Amino acid sequence: MNSTKLNILAALLFLSISVHGQCYLRELPTDEATDLVNGNEERSSGNIQIDQWIQFELNPILQIFNLNSKFFFYDDGDNPNALATCDCNSSGSCDGIVKFGKNLLYQETYSYNGGRDAVIGVLAHEFAHILQCKRQWFDRDKKKELHADFMAGYILGQKANFQFTNIASFANTLFQLGSDSFSDEASHGNPEERVRYMTLGSYYRSLNANDAYDVGKRWLEGTIGNYNIYGDWQSTSGNKFRVFNQSGNTYYQSLITGITTSAAQIEQNVFRALFYQMNQFGQPARDMYGNLIIIDQIDLVVVDSRKIIASSRQGTSVWTRL
Numbered sequence: 001m002n003s004t005k006l007n008i009l010a011a012l013l014f015l016s017i018s019v020h021g022q023c024y025l026r027e028l029p030t031d032e033a034t035d036l037v038n039g040n041e042e043r044s045s046g047n048i049q050i051d052q053w054i055q056f057e058l059n060p061i062l063q064i065f066n067l068n069s070k071f072f073f074y075d076d077g078d079n080p081n082a083l084a085t086c087d088c089n090s091s092g093s094c095d096g097i098v099k100f101g102k103n104l105l106y107q108e109t110y111s112y113n114g115g116r117d118a119v120i121g122v123l124a125h126e127f128a129h130i131l132q133c134k135r136q137w138f139d140r141d142k143k144k145e146l147h148a149d150f151m152a153g154y155i156l157g158q159k160a161n162f163q164f165t166n167i168a169s170f171a172n173t174l175f176q177l178g179s180d181s182f183s184d185e186a187s188h189g190n191p192e193e194r195v196r197y198m199t200l201g202s203y204y205r206s207l208n209a210n211d212a213y214d215v216g217k218r219w220l221e222g223t224i225g226n227y228n229i230y231g232d233w234q235s236t237s238g239n240k241f242r243v244f245n246q247s248g249n250t251y252y253q254s255l256i257t258g259i260t261t262s263a264a265q266i267e268q269n270v271f272r273a274l275f276y277q278m279n280q281f282g283q284p285a286r287d288m289y290g291n292l293i294i295i296d297q298i299d300l301v302v303v304d305s306r307k308i309i310a311s312s313r314q315g316t317s318v319w320t321r322l
């Protein structure tokens, strides 16, 4: 299990807990948000290095979401928080405004390794709300929050240091963090739900933002569909694969190289294939404890009946049904 992704997601969760009583991603009523935006906007966090880092992280999010948004710091006092508003008001024409509390920023930036990733996750969540504004989704409900978590996972999934893990280890981290203290489950979802949607979003990291947005919505509406992975596929690079069922597991075999793999379903429409090291007899090799040696893994996201997106550490490719 790789700890990097766990750190990121654990950091996001920790962040939610650490500001107990204050929904860190709350959306204010328009007049309240407007007051904040008009009266309390700052272009600098007060630390030029942090400013530069935020700018560095902000640019790809704005680019991926294709947003013309404004971003400010503000003094969040004893209520560490960040907020998004669709209303540009006196700030001119834009898709919306995100404001990040300086105390929240300092608290997380200097907390521990995962804190910086939590900041990026919060930024992505907030800008996802601006994307929702742009796409005319104005209700304020749990679905919208979980959708923003989905899009935050989608952004985090694209970061170079983001690695695969599984949902079970994630849940363990949650329990260690004491998930009962979540303050705003009714509006934001419970920890398990939030983790689920962040994780789901990360699986769809290879889609363009508009498609990911729609897929996220379909997940929340329960209309995602349940697609079949079995059959023959061809990747963009011309490799052919056959996926077939055997002994209760899904086995997946390269038709060209004959690498032995197995794939387990880890989520509806999401499979994880493991590649095993082979011995000189062409059988899967085992370590001194008798365990199969895994040399790579690949996430297979079945987008529809004819398309799979395969993501590994080496990159992604699209498979189409033969």
Ligand SMILES: [Zn+2]
Binding pocket: 025, 026, 027, 125, 129, 145, 148
């Ligand atoms: Zn939110």
